[in-house]
Structure formats: structure tokens, C-alpha cells
Amino acid sequence: MTPPALLGLAVADPLPDIMQHTPPRRGLMGLARRNVPASIGAVLLIVLTGIALFAPWLGTVDPLAISPTLRARVPSAEHWFGTDMLGRDIYSRVLYGARVSLFVGFAVAVLATAIGAAIGMTAGYVRWADSPIMRLMDAIMSIPSILLAIALVALTRPSVGNVILAIAVAEIPRVARLLRGVVLSLRELAYVEAAVSTGSSSAKVIWRHIVPNTIAPVIVQATYICASAMIVEATLSFIGAGTPASIPSWGNIMADGRALWQVKPHIVLIPAVFLSVTVLAVNMVGDGLRDALDPRMAKTV
């Protein structure tokens, strides 16, 4: 091509770059790099789940075996985390205790989310049911959640199942409220209205249009419920109203250690660290999911 000068053209000088672009990393590593806390949380959760599942094969002994001669020992080669007041091996109890915490957290999250979602969608979709359902939800939410769970377990025989139910009841209204809000805003949208007016059945409209749009906020909410359920379970067990004493749970181990707290703090401290780390891991995963699934919600919550 002919140089521009020969054509008599005035050519603009090219401008410098004043900023450098660094393209984001792709793939799994890129994802992990962008969500460091969530990745740490996920890894921790996987490890803790592994511990819970494989507790019998991780060098544990019977967590209920009492040995009166070995009471309240500090950690040693024999008993890595020491022993409690009854001489039970704390390492074994803590590992088995992971099962209760994780199971309760998971079960409450699933149960509360499923029931709450069903209630919330009904309230949002069926006009006449909205007001009575939501007043009931308001009433349940007016009772501070730990207090409600406490009152409910006090009514029943202590068992893991009852603890799960009691905690779930207190969480249901929060899910219901969230879902109702989402459904109410969605039903105003053109495509849902169109589906309704063209005579699609309610069930079909809910399934096709509303359910897919609610999945992201529900998953995020479920993670937070899981974290809070683990705290409430431990709290209930700690004050003696939760998981039966015969089942080792982190809350129970801590409750057992209360009396010796000032002299043998490790009995309380070790399960406390496990519990806090687990809840932290779930919360970090929850925050990561929230940022990833719903950028709008990331700003508001």
C-alpha cells in the first residue's frame, strides 16, 4: 500500500496505552482464585465431611467408652485431645460429634428450605392464602428463634430428629418470606403474566417460570440456615436441652466440660474450635455462592 504521506493524508498519531489489561484466569483454578474464602470454606467442608464419614477408621476408639482411671487427662500420645470427666477419649468424641453437627445443619437446611419454599410460593401465588399464611409466619418470626427451638425441644423427648424439627420450625418463616417476595416480583413480569393469561395451569407456571428463578436465592439462604442450625444445635446441647447426652455432639462435649472449664479448658476448647471452623466454612461457602449466583443480592445482603 502507498504510504499515506504520498496521498497527502494527515494521519493521526497513535495514542499510547495508559492501562494494562490482565485477563481473568479461566477454569477451576481461576474460579478458586477469584473466590479465595469460598474455596477455603469448600475444602474445609469436604475435609470435615470426610472426618464425619470415616470417623471409625481414623484411629478412634468407642466414643462412649468410660475409663474411670483416666479422667480429665490433658492431650497426650495416647489421647490426642485428652479425656473428659468420665475418661472418654475426646478425639473420638469430637470426630463422631462432627456427624451430628453436619447432619443437623444439612437436615435443617433441606427441611426448612423445602417447607418454607412451598409455603412461600403458595402465599405468593394464591392471593387469598397470602394474608393468613404471612400473619402466621410473622407470629412465628416474632418469637426469637433460639427461644422457639428451646421451647419446642422442651416439649418433646430429646432426640436428634426433634432437635432438627425444632430448629427448622424457627427457620421456615424466613425462607417463606424470601420466596413469597421473589414470587410476587416475578408474577408481575411480562412472561409470567403471559403464561397465566394464555391459560397455563398454576402448577405449570410455578414449575416452568417461578421455580427456576428462585433457585439461586434459595440455595444461598439454605447455606446460611445450615450454618445457623449448627450453632443452635450446639447451643441447645450446651444448655442441656438438645441432642441426648448419649450421643456425642460438639455441644454435648462442651456441656460436659463446663464444670472443669477453669482447670481443663481444652475439653471445651477443642470441640469449640471444630464447631466454629465448621460454621465459618459453611458461611464462607454461602458468601461465595451468593456472590457467584446473584450479583444483585450480593450488594444487598
Place this chain on the structure above:
Amino acid sequence: MALLEIENLQTHFRTSDGINRAVDGLSLEVRPSETLAIVGESGCGKSVTSMSILRLLPENITKTAGSIRFHGRDLLKLTESEMRGIRGNEISMIFQEPMTSLNPVLTIGRQIRETIALHRTVSRAEMDGRAKDMLALVGIPDPARRLQEYPHQLSGGMRQRVMIAIALACDPKLLIADEPTTALDVTIQAQVLELLADIQAKSKTSIILITHDLGVVAEIAHRVVVMYAGRKVEEASVEDLLTRPRHPYTVGLLGAVPKIGVGGDKMRLVEIPGLVPNLKQRIAGCVFANRCPKARDLCLEFAPALEQKAPAHVVACHFAEKEGLAA
């Protein structure tokens, strides 16, 4: 001497998928007591230019180069606190969105007084008096009562007048009006433009008027800069530009102005075909080449420099004819 001289301004943003070269090599000047219009489609960099002058862009994702000299001082080199002394005091700005640009929880009076308090040491009574005068100046009836009211109690046109009052409270040398009438309905638009023209005539404030509407330009501007893809493509006096546009983009823009023709209510609206180029990629040739009816191969290769093609008329196009200039 020019009041404001922008030279080779580059304002770039970091985004997740590349660097957005929103303003790239813009030069212009604003003279004392003139109204300079910056015209272009949305995304051409005109608002970014105005935000760059006041340095209101988010610093963590923005970088600027070049110079913006105001009274001979380069604004880009001032410290943040020196810059604060200029904002609202020597250079003021009014925005496109009168409905959301006022703080909903503060009274109108408080919001006008704030500007005065930031830049002047005067008593509360003086500030109140000044605030009342400003509201009267921008044509708000019953100013004493309005001072006590909150933005939601005012209409959109009223709120834009309040914005103007705030902007003028410290007698700025330069007022930047970014699409001041776009959000308003037609009759209110005319009133606000008239108000701006009045103020200009009275106070000799220079105005940079940013708009996409050549009708607005015709009404109050003295000179016009046409921007496209972050660059200036043409600059001329209003009459010259509206009657004898030389850049194919300006020609297209003028075609896009709805005109009420001689045939009664027949409206002509010519769209410029094609899309604005992606500013995240470097453009080798002329930025307008992909949409230009006159473009040839060499336009894709060589970016045209700004050249004087007629007296006081600068164009960046290889094919704009020269005229009226001594060889």
C-alpha cells in the same frame, strides 16, 4: 486566553473484559463567557469528559492522561483537596437526572447552603439569604417556603432548577451541564434552556453543555464539538456546523434530528446505519469508517488527524473538503 484547555485527554476504564478507552486523545478549549456544546450519541465519551474535568470518576478503575488546564492550572495534577476547592466553587456541574440527583433526606435549603458553606465563610443568615436569592434567580416561586421542603415535594423541572441554583451558588466560572434537559418533558426543557441562556447572559459564566440533541445546541450554544468513539471528529461555530457540516458523522447526526418539514407534520428521521465500535479494542483507522457512507480502504488503515478545513472549522476526515483557507 481560554478558561479551560483540554489537551490530548485520555480517560480509560478497567473492565472485566478489557480496557475501555472511553476518551482517547480529546483536545478542546472553552473561552470565557461562551457556551460550548459537546455533542454525540450515548457512549461517545462526552459525559466521561465532563466527569474527567471534575475528577469525579471512580479512581480505582480509571486512569487519565493528558492535561486539563483551568486558569492555567492542570486539574489532573492537583491534589484531591485542592480539587475539592474547585468543585462547586469555580467549576460546577448539573446532571441529567434531576429526580435522583438531590439527596432525598435533606431539605432544599440545606443542600444549597452546603455548597456555600463548603467554599465561603459566611454566617448562617447570609447563607439563607443567598439560598433564597438563588431559588428566586432560577425562577422558583415562594423560595422561602421551598427552602424548608424536601426534594420529593418538587416536580422534575423544579428539581433541575434547584440543581442549577446549587451549581450557581458560588458564582462558578464554568458550569458543566450534562444533558440537563433530557429527563424533562418538552415544555419544561425549553424553560430550563432559556434559564441557562439567561444566566449565561447575566453572569458571564462559561457553560459546557453536553447533549445528544442538536435542537438544544442550536438554541443556546456558541460553538460545538462533535465527539465520536471517545474522540473529537469535528469542531465549529454553531451556524457553521449546523449549516455546513463536514464530517460524515455530523451529517448523519443532523439527518437524525427530527425536523418538522414544510409539508406540515411530516417528520424525517434518518438513522445512521451500523454500530458504535467496541472501545475495548484498538481501532487502527478512522473510528467512523465502519459506518461511514464515504469510507474507502484507506480509511480503515489510516486514522485521520484533525485538520482545519475552513476558518474556525476543524474536522477529522480524509475526505472533508477544504474551503476558504489560504493555501
Place this chain on the structure above:
Amino acid sequence: MLKFAVRRVLSTIPVMALVAFLVFSLLYFAPGDPALLFAGDSATPQQIEEVRRNLGLDQSFWVRFGSWLWAVLHGELGVSMISNVPVATLIRQRIEPTLSLMALTLVWAVTAAVPLALISAWKQGTAIDRGIMGFGVFGFSVPIFVLAYCLSYVFAVELRWFPIQGYVPISRGVGPWLNSLALPAFALGTSYVALISRIGRAALIEILQQDYIRTARAKGAAPKEILFDHALKNAAVPIVTVIGIGVGLLIGGAVVTESVFALPGIGRLTADAILRRDYPVIQGVVLLFSFTYMLVNLAVDLIYPLFDPRIRY
């Protein structure tokens, strides 16, 4: 304005009634026969029957609910099955430590949380922000009693700065009173601080992107004025809302905190009642706490217009 406030107040009545109904049902369906407990182990069947009639236990559900509600409205919450003391008396005896703990916690938590939210929002995305928010997640994740024990081990057992347990009434001096509540209030307030600062930060970040903040910057306002005069005023409504909602957290937390630090308050009363299955006490306390919580949130709703002139009652 007044009309709306009245309507808002009236609208809480059905919800309160519903709460009362739920709480009553809890006791009604509680296992065990209260008549047996009251009559004692050596009672004859006739005596038990008489106690049952005296307590009105032979009446239908609705009649019993009605008379219970009537009593509640007159400030009678039943009688403890363990100590035979009226529940209302038990609550009155124990209200001071609980009120003190909550008030102190509320004050320090709000004082700490609002500046944290402001700094975090202003420095959004920086290491400072990440640090504060990291602390927030941590505050959510460590159960109150765990924190309580850690604090008490370090500051009471080891350093001996504060008493390990117990409560000193305010009548014996503000200094000792504060000293006895410092650790409990800190333990109880941490998650509350996390909650308020997190919600406050989110609200402020959204506000800082608003057009009127840009206007303020264009006026030449400095960060101080932008944050305090413009952003914080607009964030007041979400912040007071979450302060109100968080009171629920404080109430639940008080039960645990008072147990750990042996504060003779209503929370401790609750924990003890649960262990002994003292249903009338559980019922009375749950009702009291729920109503308090509702009234706090009602009050929060009613003060909105102070912060936002657009909200008119």
C-alpha cells in the same frame, strides 16, 4: 400521620394474639399432667381431681385459652411448677440483670458497628474492607458461648481483670456493675456487631452509588461530609431496621450468656426452667420476650419518619 401510626400499632395486635395462641398451645400440648405435679406424690385421685378443677384443667382448650389470655392481660403469667412462685414475680426479680446486659450490649454494639460499616463501605474492596467483613463472618460463626468461655478464660481466669461469674446490681455502683457485665456484653454483642455492620455496609455501598452522592462530590464535599451528612442519613432506615431485628438475636443469646456467666437474669431463668421442664415459666418467658421483640420492632417502624421525610404516616 397519627392515623397511620395508630393503624400500624393496631396491626400488631392480631400478630400478638397469634403469638399468644402459639405460646399457649406449647404449654397445652406439653407432656405430663400439671395437676399431678401440683398435687404432689402422695395425693389421692380425688385430690388430684380437685386440683385439676381448681386449675381449670378440666375445661376445653378454648375456655382455658380465654382465661389464660385474660390473666396474661392482667399481668398474671401462671405459677412455677417447681417453686410455686408466680411467674410474673420470678420475672420481676430477674429483670434487672437482663435489661442491663441487653442495654449495655445494644449500646456498645451499635457504637462499634456503625463506624465499622462506614469504614468498610468507604474502603470497599480494599484490605481494610475485607478485614472488617472477615471479622464479620467470624463473628457470625463463633457461637456466643464459645466466645464467652474464651473471653472468660483469658480476661477473668488468667488476667483476672473481670469477675469470672456473677452480677453486681447497679445500685452498688456503676463501676462494679459495668465490670460484672463487660465480658457478657462483649460476648453477646459480637455477632450483633457483625450483623449490623454487614447490613449497614451493604446499605451504604448502595447509597454511595446514588446520583445524589455524585452531586455532593461535585459540590466539593469531602469524604467526611459525604459519609456523615449524605450517606449515613440515608442508611439510617436500613440500619435501625436491622438493629431492631437483631434484638431477637440478643434475646436468644442472653439465655446462653447468662448461663455461662451465672447472671441471675431472665435468660438464666429460662435455661433452668427448660432443664426442669417448668412449663409455666417457659411459657411466660417466651411470651414476654416475644412481645418485647415485637414492641421493639414496632417502635423502630414508628421512628422511620424521623430519618426519611418521604415516609409519612
